[in-house]
Amino acid sequence: MKILSAQQVREADAYTIQHEPVSSVLLMERAASECAGWMVHTFGETPPPYYIFCGMGNNGGDGLVIARKLQEQGFAVQAWLVHTSGNASADNAANQPYYPELRHIHELAEFPEMEEPGIIVDALFGTGLNRPVEGWAAGVIHKINDQRHKHTVVSVDMPSGMMADSSSVQFPCVHARYTLTFEFYKLAFLLPENGERTGQVEVLKIGIHPAFTAQVQTEYHLTDPAVIHTIYRPRNAFSHKGTYGHALMIAGSYGKMGAALLATRACLKAGAGLVTAHIPRCGYEILQTAVPEAMCNTEESAHYSSHFDEPFRLHQAPDYAAIGIGPGIGTENATAKALERLLLAYRKPMVLDADALNIVGKYPALLAEIPEDSILTPHPKEFERLFGATGDHFERLELLTRKARELKLYVLLKGKYSAMACPDGAVYFNPTGNPGMATAGAGDVLTGILTGLLSQGYTPKAALLLGAWLHGLAGDLAADDLSEEALTAEDIVHYLGQAYLRTRQ
Numbered sequence: 206m207k208i209l210s211a212q213q214v215r216e217a218d219a220y221t222i223q224h225e226p227v228s229s230v231l232l233m234e235r236a237a238s239e240c241a242g243w244m245v246h247t248f249g250e251t252p253p254p255y256y257i258f259c260g261m262g263n264n265g266g267d268g269l270v271i272a273r274k275l276q277e278q279g280f281a282v283q284a285w286l287v288h289t290s291g292n293a294s295a296d297n298a299a300n301q302p303y304y305p306e307l308r309h310i311h312e313l314a315e316f317p318e319m320e321e322p323g324i325i326v327d328a329l330f331g332t333g334l335n336r337p338v339e340g341w342a343a344g345v346i347h348k349i350n351d352q353r354h355k356h357t358v359v360s361v362d363m364p365s366g367m368m369a370d371s372s373s374v375q376f377p378c379v380h381a382r383y384t385l386t387f388e389f390y391k392l393a394f395l396l397p398e399n400g401e402r403t404g405q406v407e408v409l410k411i412g413i414h415p416a417f418t419a420q421v422q423t424e425y426h427l428t429d430p431a432v433i434h435t436i437y438r439p440r441n442a443f444s445h446k447g448t449y450g451h452a453l454m455i456a457g458s459y460g461k462m463g464a465a466l467l468a469t470r471a472c473l474k475a476g477a478g479l480v481t482a483h484i485p486r487c488g489y490e491i492l493q494t495a496v497p498e499a500m501c502n503t504e505e506s507a508h509y510s511s512h513f514d515e516p517f518r519l520h521q522a523p524d525y526a527a528i529g530i531g532p533g534i535g536t537e538n539a540t541a542k543a544l545e546r547l548l549l550a551y552r553k554p555m556v557l558d559a560d561a562l563n564i565v566g567k568y569p570a571l572l573a574e575i576p577e578d579s580i581l582t583p584h585p586k587e588f589e590r591l592f593g594a595t596g597d598h599f600e601r602l603e604l605l606t607r608k609a610r611e612l613k614l615y616v617l618l619k620g621k622y623s624a625m626a627c628p629d630g631a632v633y634f635n636p637t638g639n640p641g642m643a644t645a646g647a648g649d650v651l652t653g654i655l656t657g658l659l660s661q662g663y664t665p666k667a668a669l670l671l672g673a674w675l676h677g678l679a680g681d682l683a684a685d686d687l688s689e690e691a692l693t694a695e696d697i698v699h700y701l702g703q704a705y706l707r708t709r710q
């Protein structure tokens with residue numbers, strides 16, 4: 206699914222109006238009908254009262270139509286026009302006469318008491334917001350927020366006060382329980398700084414012209430089942446284990462052998478033909494017992510350090526179809542040197558995570574040595590160690606995009622919507638996953654999955670998009686059965702099979 210800027214959303218509306226054709230007031234009617242329908246479906250036939258706050262633009266126009274639609278169906282509705290500017294937009298003005306009970310707010314003192322707990326519909330500002338909300342209009346936003354524990358707040362299109370394409374974290378903004386957005390996600394909804402403000406996002410179809418959606422160019426995308434279907438490749442009936450590659454997983458150290466187990470298991474479960482785990486000697490019995498399917502290389506040191514010292518092994522490195530390195534390896538100097546040797550010996554795309562990234566953060570010159578099209582999977586702290594701190598999450602996204610382009614790498618910044626930046630400048634957000642995955646080792650599992658997919662011959666981009674999707678979906682299926690709280694990283698590995706079955710359907 207493409208993610209459009211506020212300007213592109215306006216173009217989408219204009220294109221639809223011209224080419225369907227449909228009048229703008231009818232498009233508003235359609236959008237508002239979808240909202241009213243969603244509310245009736247969600248809050249039922251006997252809901253508490255609706256308190257609807259409308260601004261002066263088309264977002265307010267949506268609010269006016271929602272008020273009329275709900276009232277026509279017999280629900281208890283009160284609606285106010287909040288006069289934040291002199292003139293109403295044309296479609297807003299056109300709708301006012303059709304809701305004669307409309308009340309007016311010209312100053313904060315006129316903000317109503319809403320005794321009975323109800324549903325506040327926030328239709329003050331949408332994509333037309335072009336500066337922070339100030340003065341008494343900001344007071345209205347604060348009043349709504351003060352009452353959000355008493356009432357259920359539903360924002361129309363966007364929480365009022367939020368900018369679609371830039372940071373508004375410092376600005377007054379409605380904190381919604383639900384945001385009903387039209388046709389496309391806004392970039393702002395996908396960044397953590399707005400998580401508390403958007404609540405649950407529902408995308409409502411309002412009949413934007415498909416030709417516009419097909420041709421509009423955008424760097425931001427949300428992965429969805431349609432994209433994943435084009436990536437996933439069923440297995441060939443005549444294939445053998447050699448078809449799916451020999452993956453090398455370099456992970457674990459004394460006290461962190463679990464990371465190696467999780468990543469190695471996930472690599473196998475993702476479908477690699479053969480997997481060798483490279484671990485310190487102290488983990489040998491553990492690994493061979495816990496993951497009998499995997500082969501095991503060991504070294505005497507308690508940390509990854511000497512493996513590629515031996516010329517014959519260095520020579521063998523390119524034979525691996527894919528290499529994943531990082532979970533639990535530590536950041537000892539000897540490990541850093543071993544990583545450097547590996548980067549010189551292996552020139553195919555690999556997966557770098559966790560301590561491999563921390564080492565690169567410590568020795569930034571290594572960044573240039575990472576093979577082109579490799580996948581880096583930092584969590585926010587690792588990202589900061591690698592590329593530095595930023596003021597807000599839009600700046601961080603910009604830095605992520607720039608680094609992926611400059612370094613010709615795929616970089617997955619972990620989070621609720623993990624952001625996956627590609628060397629060509631495109632950024633994909635992954636929607637699967639849940640807070641149950643905020644648990645030790647979940648990232649190690651992702652490293653294993655990505656390495657397993659690369660090993661099977663998926664391109665780095667395909668492995669990244671499919672891997673993040675499967676990882677999150679396995680977590681969602683596990684949470685459905687086990688709860689978010691009780692979910693552990695092992696469960697994600699366990700549910701990978703279910704995730705594949707869903708993806709194949």
Ligand SMILES: NC(=O)C1=CN([C@@H]2O[C@H](COP(=O)(O)OP(=O)(O)OC[C@H]3O[C@@H](n4cnc5c(N)ncnc54)[C@H](O)[C@@H]3O)[C@@H](O)[C@H]2O)[C@@H](O)CC1
Binds near residue numbers: 215218236237331362
């Ligand atoms: N035909 C269309 O264009 C459709 C538009 N729709 C709705 O229209 C919305 C966009 O409408 P508009 O472009 O009228 O914009 P908004 O309704 O978001 O608000 C814009 C109005 O607020 C003013 N404004 C901007 N920032 C302000 C600030 N900080 N303080 C005070 N006033 C401020 C602007 O000057 C303008 O008058 C969408 O979010 C959506 O809800 C939907 O009805 C679908 C169809």
Ligand SMILES: Nc1ncnc2c1ncn2[C@@H]1O[C@H](COP(=O)(O)OP(=O)(O)O)[C@@H](O)[C@H]1O
Binds near residue numbers: 619621639642645
């Ligand atoms: N709230 C959340 N919603 C969705 N996914 C999450 C959430 N919290 C964590 N995850 C996912 O779980 C994984 C955690 O990885 P990471 O922080 O590296 O864990 P660890 O280092 O313990 O293995 C990431 O893929 C991340 O996207």
Ligand SMILES: [K+]
Binds near residue numbers: 327329331363364365
């Ligand atoms: K709004």
